[in-house]
Amino acid sequence: MKRKNPFNYCADCRTHGDEAGIALFFVLWVLVLLSVITGEFCRTMRNEVNITRSYKDATQAFYIARAGFNIAVSELIKKPEEKIGKNVFSKVDPVEDPVIDWRVNTDLPEIEFAQGRFKVQLGNDSGRIDINKAGRFLFTILLNGIDLDDYEKSVIIDSIFDWRDKDSIQHANGAEDDYYLSLDNPYPCGNGDFKSIEELMLVRGVDEKLFNETLKERITVSPNERGLIFRGGNFNSENKEAFDYDKINLNAAPPGVLKAFPLMTDAAVQAIIDYRQEKDFTSILELASVVPKAVFGGASPYLTLKYLPLFTMKSTGMVDGDNVKNEIQARLRVDSKLEMGYEIIQWLQ
Numbered sequence: 001m002k003r004k005n006p007f008n009y010c011a012d013c014r015t016h017g018d019e020a021g022i023a024l025f026f027v028l029w030v031l032v033l034l035s036v037i038t039g040e041f042c043r044t045m046r047n048e049v050n051i052t053r054s055y056k057d058a059t060q061a062f063y064i065a066r067a068g069f070n071i072a073v074s075e076l077i078k079k080p081e082e083k084i085g086k087n088v089f090s091k092v093d094p095v096e097d098p099v100i101d102w103r104v105n106t107d108l109p110e111i112e113f114a115q116g117r118f119k120v121q122l123g124n125d126s127g128r129i130d131i132n133k134a135g136r137f138l139f140t141i142l143l144n145g146i147d148l149d150d151y152e153k154s155v156i157i158d159s160i161f162d163w164r165d166k167d168s169i170q171h172a173n174g175a176e177d178d179y180y181l182s183l184d185n186p187y188p189c190g191n192g193d194f195k196s197i198e199e200l201m202l203v204r205g206v207d208e209k210l211f212n213e214t215l216k217e218r219i220t221v222s223p224n225e226r227g228l229i230f231r232g233g234n235f236n237s238e239n240k241e242a243f244d245y246d247k248i249n250l251n252a253a254p255p256g257v258l259k260a261f262p263l264m265t266d267a268a269v270q271a272i273i274d275y276r277q278e279k280d281f282t283s284i285l286e287l288a289s290v291v292p293k294a295v296f297g298g299a300s301p302y303l304t305l306k307y308l309p310l311f312t313m314k315s316t317g318m319v320d321g322d323n324v325k326n327e328i329q330a331r332l333r334v335d336s337k338l339e340m341g342y343e344i345i346q347w348l349q
Helices: 006-076 136-142 150-163 196-204 206-220 267-278 284-289 293-302
Strands: 111-113 116-124 310-319 326-334 341-347
Touching: 006 116, 006 310, 136 150, 136 293, 150 206, 196 206, 196 293, 284 293
Parallel strands: none
Antiparallel strands: 111 116, 116 310, 310 326, 326 341
């Protein structure tokens, strides 16, 4: 009887063992691949959840900001006999929730709303230089504190007058069509009112750097209205008392405008800002007790306390427990003759 070679069995074992090892190797690679795919899927889903949550919070913050905007507008257009700053919420503790005085250029407190809070900032055009209507002295103030020589300043001022007047007669250092049409990228002189503050960058002598770093904070452009004076919520377009565009509202002027007045110092600007945090000036003479005599003498002839019916309002919405914020900003005109008592002139963001 022929005996089996025992080594044949061992060879079969080795063959099966190798096949089993290869199979195990592939199984392990498949598991690794599945783990990677699963991990990537989980990461993607987590990112999607975070994006969705962020979008939800941003949307919620936007509508909180919009609510703050609407509440501030409703306070702004109240009739004079209504208490400005009267709390708009039905359940209010007068100690825990003091009445808010909705004043311009003031650090107004945050107000809780829904699952978040909002903060409103108010500005008024009476505190800036209207480049459509201001006279030469205010344009001189506009360029104070800027590293320009007298000739460069006169070029800008004369060119502003040439831009906004309707004739083709050039001021001494100004510019009309012959200058603008000779540029590498030619365009005609405006020969009319500025339509936006950004249009000032088209004027001879004004570049983007000068505009953004200094002039932008100091100027405004009036829309097609008559510049009538705002009297609480009782302003209407039939009021014939006109605003003096050669004066600046002491209560509404931002720091950049205050700093431009003759002999004004940084300390005097800060003193005015600190005073306004507590209350508005009720007379120009009050300024004499806040700033040095020389500063008062240089600025007081060009100051007023009258407001225009043109406001800039920014409302920032925030969600509780999150760093997400959203804000809306607009220019609006208040007029009791309008159906809503106001109208949006321009959405800024």
